[in-house]
Amino acid sequence: MTIAMIFVFLGLLALALTIYLAKGQLSSGGDLQKLSTQLRSVDVAAFCNLISASEQDYLRGHLPSREFRSIHRERMLAAVEYVRCAARNAAILIRLGESARQHSDPSVREAGEKLLENGLRLRLYALQLVPRLYLSMAFPKFGPASNPLADAYENMSRQVVRLSRLDFPTHDMSSAL
Amino acid sequence: MLFARYYLWIGPHVLLAVFLVCLLRRKLHGQLPIFTSFVIFELIQFIVLFTISRHSPLPGAIYGWVLVFGEGISSILGFGVIYELANELLLSRSSSASVLRPGLRAMLAVLLLGAAIGSGALYGISMQRVINTFEVIDFSSYLIQAGMVLGLFVFARALRFSWRSWVAGVALGFGVSGCMDLASAAFRGFGKTSFIAVDLTQMAAFHVCVVIWLVSLFLADHAPPFPDGKLKLSDLELWDQELQRMVRR
Numbered sequence A: 001m002t003i004a005m006i007f008v009f010l011g012l013l014a015l016a017l018t019i020y021l022a023k024g025q026l027s028s029g030g031d032l033q034k035l036s037t038q039l040r041s042v043d044v045a046a047f048c049n050l051i052s053a054s055e056q057d058y059l060r061g062h063l064p065s066r067e068f069r070s071i072h073r074e075r076m077l078a079a080v081e082y083v084r085c086a087a088r089n090a091a092i093l094i095r096l097g098e099s100a101r102q103h104s105d106p107s108v109r110e111a112g113e114k115l116l117e118n119g120l121r122l123r124l125y126a127l128q129l130v131p132r133l134y135l136s137m138a139f140p141k142f143g144p145a146s147n148p149l150a151d152a153y154e155n156m157s158r159q160v161v162r163l164s165r166l167d168f169p170t171h172d173m174s175s176a177l
Numbered sequence B: 001m002l003f004a005r006y007y008l009w010i011g012p013h014v015l016l017a018v019f020l021v022c023l024l025r026r027k028l029h030g031q032l033p034i035f036t037s038f039v040i041f042e043l044i045q046f047i048v049l050f051t052i053s054r055h056s057p058l059p060g061a062i063y064g065w066v067l068v069f070g071e072g073i074s075s076i077l078g079f080g081v082i083y084e085l086a087n088e089l090l091l092s093r094s095s096s097a098s099v100l101r102p103g104l105r106a107m108l109a110v111l112l113l114g115a116a117i118g119s120g121a122l123y124g125i126s127m128q129r130v131i132n133t134f135e136v137i138d139f140s141s142y143l144i145q146a147g148m149v150l151g152l153f154v155f156a157r158a159l160r161f162s163w164r165s166w167v168a169g170v171a172l173g174f175g176v177s178g179c180m181d182l183a184s185a186a187f188r189g190f191g192k193t194s195f196i197a198v199d200l201t202q203m204a205a206f207h208v209c210v211v212i213w214l215v216s217l218f219l220a221d222h223a224p225p226f227p228d229g230k231l232k233l234s235d236l237e238l239w240d241q242e243l244q245r246m247v248r249r
Helices: A002-026 A032-036 A044-051 A053-062 A065-100 A106-138 A147-165 B002-025 B033-055 B060-091 B094-122 B129-159 B166-185 B191-222 B233-247
Strands: none
Touching: A002 B094, A002 B129, A002 B166, A044 A053, A044 A065, A053 A065, A065 A106, A106 B129, B002 B033, B002 B191, B033 B060, B060 B094, B060 B129, B060 B166, B094 B129, B129 B166, B166 B191
16 A cells, blocks of 8 residues: 555656646747846856866965865856856757747758757756766865866856857847847 | 546547547648557557447456557557657757767666566555556556656756647647556555546546647647747857857867
8 A cells, every 4th residue: 555655646746747847848938039138148257267177276275175175165156057057048049949940941940950959969068067066066076177077167168158159139139148 | 427437438539539530631640650550559449448348248358358458559659659759859859869868768777667666566466367467567657658758858848948849748648647547556456446446547637638639739730930030040040150169179
């Protein structure tokens, strides 16, 4: 009976989650004008500084261990916020790409398809990067100094740089970024 | 009560037949061929079982084994539909496929483990071999289907995929039905009363599922037009070039 009750609970929980997630999927995505107001500007230089390996080494060498850990934690938290901003902006790009895919002009459709794919790739980067930043927060040794992670950070910083430069004249998105 | 039982048995299948006709007339069956096979099989299974139950002089055990055999095929087709949905909604987008595939595989492995544990715990709850077999197939397939559909929605949410098409409706229908069936399937072995109650719940869930499929098919006709008339190709190309530079290294 206990096992049965557990599966009843799991089934109902899964049902509630499925409906909640589907509701978000099936609801209107909103127009681009509204979405453009949700864009957040990203200070790329500050982000690069936060994830810089040399900066981290400098802090490690000049600060007491306890203070370094505390500061490193705050820096990684700030970096996570930057990555989330970039991911949110990418979500808006994805919406734009999806809209363009419905256009009657095949060349616009094709451009929208490419835009969508690149936006998705950017979100995947962001999804992979956030847990790594949290890991680095807990264990500074696994921070941006390690090569694969440094690459990922660099990629992400490039993404953020480009995002901050993206210009969308019809909706004044460039100023928002 | 008898009316409700017959309605919940016949009604959803009548709606399913309407759905199949609409699907074929709009030539959408090519988009999800396994799902179309699933729908056709469900209709055939219903006709066979209904005929056996109403007119056959054969013993009740025959009905039971036909039901078990049909449930097995239906489960296999159901897994095929989940794969088809995953492919249509997530994996066909080349950039995400390589990352999402391992995630989906891991999820499937966990669900298989859960199904094995659950089936082991629930097996033997009834004295009849045919009912036991039915319960194991029933429970395992619902657990995996519900879990996989939920997983697809979680991935879509994380990546901000948009599913505004009838395929999303198919996924939602499967998800709702799978979750309700999972919640009720574990009670199937607790006597005849619970067996009937579980049957009614699952038939009601299937009814909801078919209604969702039908609604999503009709809503697909009214897809919103391209929302931004001011958007130009040059803008799109500019954005795309920027993004390509971002992700290339």
